[in-house]
Amino acid sequence: MWKCLHPYAKPEKSYQLAGKLLPWFIIFSAITFIVGTVWGLLFAPADYQQGDSFRIIYIHVPAAMMAMAAYSSMAMAAFVALVWQIRLAEITVIATAPVGAVFTFIALFTGAAWGKPMWGAWWVWDARLTSELILLFIYLGIIALYNAFSDKVLAGRAASILTLVGVINLPIIHYSVVWWNTLHQGATISKFEKPSMAIEMLWPLIIMIIAFAAFLGTLMLMRFRNEILARESHRPWVLRLIETDDAQRLQKDK
């Protein structure tokens, strides 16, 4: 069953696959971003309590969700990298980390800008906010650790181990609003219950979640390809690829 995946352990194959998928991801995330933003800002009705300030939800929630989704995919990749010694999995870890870090920053920043008018404070040391801040530090730690080693094999292994250690933070973030009495509200959308949100407000939120997911995919593919080129820069296939690219560009210029 897994046989069909085996060729993709080869960097060259994976590089090509990522290149084929990339344009679709770009188009899809651009469309969903535009539709979701316009719908959320212009057409969703104002909240009866929070007025128009609730529109921040359309970036706050998707960014926070995808920051955690990015981390879980990194953790899975890190596990694969450490157990089966697959180098591409390490590359996935390090390609995803900056995207996750930016999403976490967005979640924190928009949260602060939403907290100021609603709670009266930019920041409170609430369990949800604090654990999310720790997630940002873990992301930055992973990136810093990877860049601290000049030997990239060692760097990849160290970053993978740190990623697995940091997984402990994910359930803490998720359940922080349940375990502790937080100022931050509980989950609005859950898999098992009906969402506690009007449907005309929910639709743009769902589209924005998809948009952030597609954006995460796009950036992962782009950075994945970059890292493959950087890590495989001594291999003949990379040099051949660059040479043919150059030749094509020269022909176009003529």
Next chain:
Amino acid sequence: MAFNSIADFFSMGGYGFYVWLSYCVSFLSLIILIINTINRKNKIIKMLNKRIARQQRIKNAPSREGIL
């Protein structure tokens, strides 16, 4: 549509500053991330091109056997 006029839209019911701050900073950080990714790609390709050029020079260099 949830707003009656453009001014209404920009004021966001009095929360304009917070809403627009959130949206601007978020999209700006996403754009910076995209630019960073593209820059890194260009840098890697430049590095690879240098390496190819160097290999070419080594290959084309005249043999020194006769000189020594």
